[in-house]
Amino acid sequence: MTDADQNPDYWQEYGPFQKVKHDLIRNYLGGWFPKLGTWAGRVLYVDTHAGRGRHRFGETGSPVVALDTLLGHSHRNELFRKSEVRFLFIERDPANLNRLDAELKAIGELPDRVHVHTSAGDAYALLSGIVNDLRSSGQHMAPAFIFVDPYGFKVPGKLLAQLMAAGRVELFVNVIWRELDMAIRQKQPSGHGMAAALDDIFAGDSWRAIDGETANERMDQAVELLSKGIGAKWYTYIRMTTGGSAVRYLLLHLTNHPEGRKFMKECIWKVAPDGGFEVRQRDDHRQPLLITPEPDLTPLRDWLIARLRKRPHARQELDDELRSELWLPTHLRTILKRLHANHEIEIDDSSEQISLSRNPRQLSLL
Ligand SMILES: C[S@@+](CC[C@H](N)C(=O)[O-])C[C@H]1O[C@@H](n2cnc3c(N)ncnc32)[C@H](O)[C@@H]1O
Numbered sequence: 001m002t003d004a005d006q007n008p009d010y011w012q013e014y015g016p017f018q019k020v021k022h023d024l025i026r027n028y029l030g031g032w033f034p035k036l037g038t039w040a041g042r043v044l045y046v047d048t049h050a051g052r053g054r055h056r057f058g059e060t061g062s063p064v065v066a067l068d069t070l071l072g073h074s075h076r077n078e079l080f081r082k083s084e085v086r087f088l089f090i091e092r093d094p095a096n097l098n099r100l101d102a103e104l105k106a107i108g109e110l111p112d113r114v115h116v117h118t119s120a121g122d123a124y125a126l127l128s129g130i131v132n133d134l135r136s137s138g139q140h141m142a143p144a145f146i147f148v149d150p151y152g153f154k155v156p157g158k159l160l161a162q163l164m165a166a167g168r169v170e171l172f173v174n175v176i177w178r179e180l181d182m183a184i185r186q187k188q189p190s191g192h193g194m195a196a197a198l199d200d201i202f203a204g205d206s207w208r209a210i211d212g213e214t215a216n217e218r219m220d221q222a223v224e225l226l227s228k229g230i231g232a233k234w235y236t237y238i239r240m241t242t243g244g245s246a247v248r249y250l251l252l253h254l255t256n257h258p259e260g261r262k263f264m265k266e267c268i269w270k271v272a273p274d275g276g277f278e279v280r281q282r283d284d285h286r287q288p289l290l291i292t293p294e295p296d297l298t299p300l301r302d303w304l305i306a307r308l309r310k311r312p313h314a315r316q317e318l319d320d321e322l323r324s325e326l327w328l329p330t331h332l333r334t335i336l337k338r339l340h341a342n343h344e345i346e347i348d349d350s351s352e353q354i355s356l357s358r359n360p361r362q363l364s365l366l
Pocket of ligand 1: 004049050053092093123124
């Protein structure tokens with residue numbers, strides 16, 4: 001197999017998919033660097049499919065986005081007092097890597113606490129070597145954010161699981177859903193090429209249980225199984241759709257840390273404020289939104305009422321339970337305020353216990 005970039009046209013344009021990918025990285029790292037940097041002493045950003053660093057009309061690629069996020073961070077000096085930050089950019093195509101090196105060089109001299117390393121070759125082979133070295137020396141990986149951005153749908157689930165287990169590691173994976181779904185639906189018998197590829201992706205044959213009727217049902221099942229196989233407690237994803245509603249890609253964030261889950265949800269709400277957790281290819285990313293769409297909070301209201309019907313809840317308890325939903329604490333606060341103003345709930349000021357009102361004035365429609 002050749003090392004050459006299989007899809008050089010990728011670099012000729014820059015659409016909503018790239019923009020959202022990069023916005024999420026920028027927003028997430030903006031919070032992640034200082035958060036981990038205060039205690040870890042060293043943090044690591046890895047771009048497994050780093051690319052050229054720049055698109056044809058000047059938009060920056062993910063390695064430059066990640067590095068710029070750190071260099072332009074308002075707390076960078078405080079961060080550097082406590083931590084160093086290492087970047088590893090892996091790229092298989094030598095011409096792409098040369099261009100990336102030139103882009104990085106153009107950034108100029110880096111602060112002492114920032115180390116950038118580019119590496120030629122196959123990302124998965126390189127990362128397997130790193131995992132094996134860590135294992136044989138009994139060491140952990142520094143807290144890491146690993147961005148996996150291949151063109152194709154084949155990602156090695158077992159290796160990703162080993163990386164997750166190697167330390168406080170978070171993964172951000174571009175899952176090429178349309179092709180993955182097609183492969184799953186073939187349901188080939190074991191031993192066949194596609195079945196073996198799926199066994200690799202899911203780190204086992206759990207994918208055979210995916211039986212949803214609709215693509216969305218299969219997607220939810222697949223994401224849950226992938227996350228489980230990779231060993232992530234929390235998964236959060238945004239769908240990228242083409243044309244109508246067909247999903248082309250998923251950007252999937254995996255973490256074992258509740259803070260990471262909470263923060264990625266906030267980042268996704270920022271890029272998709274209507275709450276659909278979806279980005280459409282036809283959206284014009286160059287036009288700023290004149291009106292930020294308001295999410296429909298009715299399902300959250302129903303979620304809350306269903307809980308309170310069972311028993312009163314403390315505020316913190318509701319916040320904790322909300323983590324596995326897509327809603328944010330700020331949405332919950334909005335609903336609580338509305339229900340309280342409408343006398344549908346009672347909030348005990350001293351204990352912060354929230355209960356359904358014994359005497360609701362009327363049912364609000366929100
Ligand atoms: C989707 S592009 C990466 C885009 C980049 N992450 C960004 O957001 O700017 C995929 C890149 O991965 C490279 N590539 C493909 N297979 C690879 C592999 N196994 N290991 C490392 N790089 C690979 C390709 O040459 C291409 O440059």
